[in-house]
Amino acid sequence: MKDYCIYIMVCLFLGWNVIYSQSQNNALKFNLKGRVEVRSTGQPISGVSISNDMGVFVVTNALGEFEIKTRIGDQLIIEHQDIETLWYNVEKNDDVLILVEGFESSVSDRSNSPPDISIRHQQLLDSAEHYKAKDIEKSIDFVAQSIALLGKRGRRKEFARSLSKLGEVYQYHKQLDLAIDNYEDALENNKTIATSLLLGRAYNLMSRFNETIGLLDPLSKVKTMPPYQSAVLYELLGDAKKGEGKTKEAIELYNRGLLIAEKNQNTSKMIDLNSKLADSYSMDNQAMEAEAYYGNSLELAVQSAPKRALQEKEKVADFYKTKSRFNEEINMRKSSLQELKRLNAPNVGLKKLELGDTITSQRINYKIANAYISQDKYNEAIPFLEKSIVEADSDDDLVVQKDATRKLSEVYKVKGDFTKALETYQTYVALVDSLYVRKEQEISRASRFNREIANAQNRLTGLEQERELSQSKYDLALTEQELVKESNKRQQLVIYSLIFGLLLTLLAAFFFYRSNQQQKLANNLLALKSLRSQMNPHFIFNALNSVNNFISKSDERSANRYLSDFSKLMRSVLENSEEDFIPLEKELQQLELYIKLEHSRFEDKFDYQITLDETVQVSKFQIPPMLLQPYIENAIWHGLRYREEKGELSVDVKENSEDSIIISITDNGIGRKKSAEIKTQNQKKQKSKGMGIIQKRVAILNDMYTDKVDIKISDLQENGTGTKVLFILKREK
Structure with a gap:
């Protein structure tokens, strides 16, 4: 009992504070009048949303005028679909003029229409609103006139406002299917938060709660929504959750809306949300919480909205009835009778529709x-x-x-x-x-x-x-124009994307190619180095065989002379062993020295001559080192050496074209076929190592330097005797 008394005292104290603060707030409130117009032309702007920190929300009329209840220090939020959001600080109780920049450019599509269409359109919608409750046919007729006024201009935003107003008329007269159809059509033409909220409320009235949540839930992420609309948003989402039987989620949403309403001192929403929180707690059998929130809603309603208070009293009385608290129900309803009698007095002029049929x-x-x-x-x-x-x-x-x-x-x-x-x-x-x-x-x-x-x-x-x-041609032209623009944009986007993708692909291909080429070059260089390392020992081995031959014949002078010339050749070979290409002049000098050495051994087997055409600019050509030597060696060892008579070895250098020369090595030896026939069994088992190395070197070098060397081998005579080797050497460009 003691705890219950303390609870009542706390409630009374809090209630007194609310009453006192409310009275203080009411004393500070005043009606601020203003006008919104274009700075450059002075044209009034209708349909501009004006809201403040209290949660009060108004819209400018056809003359751009508005009147809003506010306080000193409040901040007005000025919003319109065709202008940037503006803020105005209320500093005194005086009429305000809000000038807007850039309104003309944002509505350039209206430049061909009479300047008063927007004003006239808003006037017709205002008339439809005025007759909404009195005469539905007249109200609909005004909406029809507002649509007809738009003519061929294709003004989708104004058309959407007409459809939205028509939905409001139908909803007021409980024609919810028609209301929903018009709201949905309005959103198709122009999506606005206000129309979305109207459609969400209609969905709730039709128990289409899933559609309400699907429509409104994304709006909860909008950061720039005015406080009043935010409170309504959470209220409608809470209604949908409560309709689905999810009272806990509904309570959470109502509380979020209530927090916004309280922060902005929006009394009407505070009453609504406290009442709906009480309903939700009552549904969830939490009587104490329900009674507390009913008390809050009733207290707020009594202070600010007597007609609304009467509705809350009846809700509280219904709550007492469900809890079988009949004495409290009777007292509350008797209080309602007294209040209703006062409100029905001639000087008050309460209309039945304002309270509904149940009160x-x-x-x-x-x-x-x-x-x-x-x-x-x-x-x-x-x-x-x-x-x-x-x-x-x-x-x-x-x-x-x-x-x-x-x-x-x-x-x-x-x-x-x-x-x-x-x-x-x-x-x-x-x-x-x-x-x-x-x-x-x-x-x-x-x-x-x-x-x-x-x-x-x-x-x-x-x-x-x-x-x-009537406007099909106009719309078609606009649509075609938009399609062309959109098509051009898409084409440009596709082209730019393709170009960008192509550039990326080319860049990736370039890096891949460069990496591959570098790897290939590294592999080729490694292979060439390996082949050169194989070539030199092979050459040295063959030369030492020749020295051994002189020594075996006890020809010391010839051996000494041979070793002297051989050392010169080896020095030259070793100097060039690391190079891919050397000057042709050096290669010919090495070749002449090598042939001289071989001729000293087989003097009775062949004579030789090296011919250089005067037209050939030897200094402009380069050749892989030790390229010609294996073919000279083959000509001597496998062709001329087996002749019964003394043979001839010729090396000729001639011009082939402006950028290439031909080096021919010819011998009149026994020929390739007969040479293969007289090989010993052991020789047949061993392949020509020097020739194999040369073929691999030429293949790698041609791959690295784009077909720089071409080699052709053929028989010199038709009967198969003699051999001719042609080297086509290209010059670096």
Whole structure:
């Protein structure tokens, strides 16, 4: 009991603080008037959203004017789809003029249309809003006029606003299917947060909760959304989650919305979200939390919105009813009756539609009577039932009159007053008959109303089709222009992408090729070095055989002379052993020295001559070292050496073309075929090592230096005797 008293005292203290702070805030609030226009032309801008730190949200009218409740120190957020977001700090209570830069350039598509179309369009939508509750046909007609006004200009944003307004009209009259269709069409033409929120609310009313979440959940990531819209967003998402039975998620979303509303002092949203949090906790059987939030919503509503407070009182009374707290329910509903009486006073002028059909004097009296009946207090219930019947009769509310009459009959029956019970029941039967007739009439009127709505929608559909047909050429031209631009952009993008991709591919190929070439070059250099290392020992081995031959004949002088010439040749060979190419002049000198050495051994077997054509510029040509020697060696050892008569060896250097020469080595020896026949069995097993090395060297060098050397071997005579070797050597360019 002590803890409960402390809890009440804390609540009273917090409530007093809220009341005090609210009264202080109300004292500081004032209505700020202003106007938004283009700086350069003075043209008013309609449809501009103005919001402040309190969460108040207004839109400029056709003249660019607005009026917003605000305070000193608040910051106004000015937003429009065709201008950059602006901020204005409220420093004093004085009319403001907000000038916008660059509005003309952002609406260049309107340059060919009369300057007052936007103003006239907004005026027609304002008229549709004005007649929304009074005359649906007139309201729809104004929307139709706003669509017709757009003509051939293809103004999709204005057209979207017309469709959105039409959706609002249908939603107000509970034609939710039509409302959703128009909201969706509006979003197709121009996506805005405001229309998305309207569509989300309509989805919730149709219990299409998954679609609400799919539509609105991405908007929770928008950072620049005005505070009022953010609060509404979380409220609608919470409604969807609550509709799916996910109360915990709904409570979390409501709390996020409430935090934004409280931060921006948006009282109306604070009331709504506290009330919905209470509903959610009540659904989750958390009575204490539900009662606390109902108390918050009721307290806020009493301070700022008496009409809204009446709705909250009835919700709290319904909550007490579910918890069988009938005395508290009765007291709350009696308080509602007093408040309703005050609001229905002539000087207040409350309209029935502002509170809805459920909050009427006859219904509240009927609910009070039910609460007494639940406690078996029939005598206390009878006056409220009778009053409910009388008020329902005067207000022509047959439903409540019927229910109250039936309930009164049941009470009389329980009390044992069967005469009154019968009379009352007979009245009830008559009311049922009257209500049946009334329902038929209502169904008939509803059918007629639906037909009228359908006709109006058909007129709008026809108008839109006519509009589309009349501007088909214009739209087609614009579309083609946009397609061409888009196609050009895409082509450029594709071209640039292809070029970039090609460059990347070429770069990758270049690096791969260079790496491959470097590796190949390294391999070739390694192979050449290996081949040269094999070539030199082979040559040295053959030369030493010749020296050994002189020594075996005891020809010391010849051996000495041979070794002297051989040392010169070896020095030259070793000097050039690391080079891929040497000057042709050096190679010919080495070749002449080698032939001289071989001739000294086989003087009786052959004579030789080296002929250099005067037209050949030897200094401009280079040749791989030791390239010609193996062929000279073959000519002497396998061709001329086996002749019975003395043979001839010729080396001729001639010009082949401007960039190449021919080096020919000819001998009139026994020929390749006969030489192969007279080889010994041991010689047949051994391949010519020098020739094999030369072939590999030439192949590698040609690969590295692009076919620099070409070698052709043929028989000198038709009978197979003699051999001719042609070297075609190209010059470096």
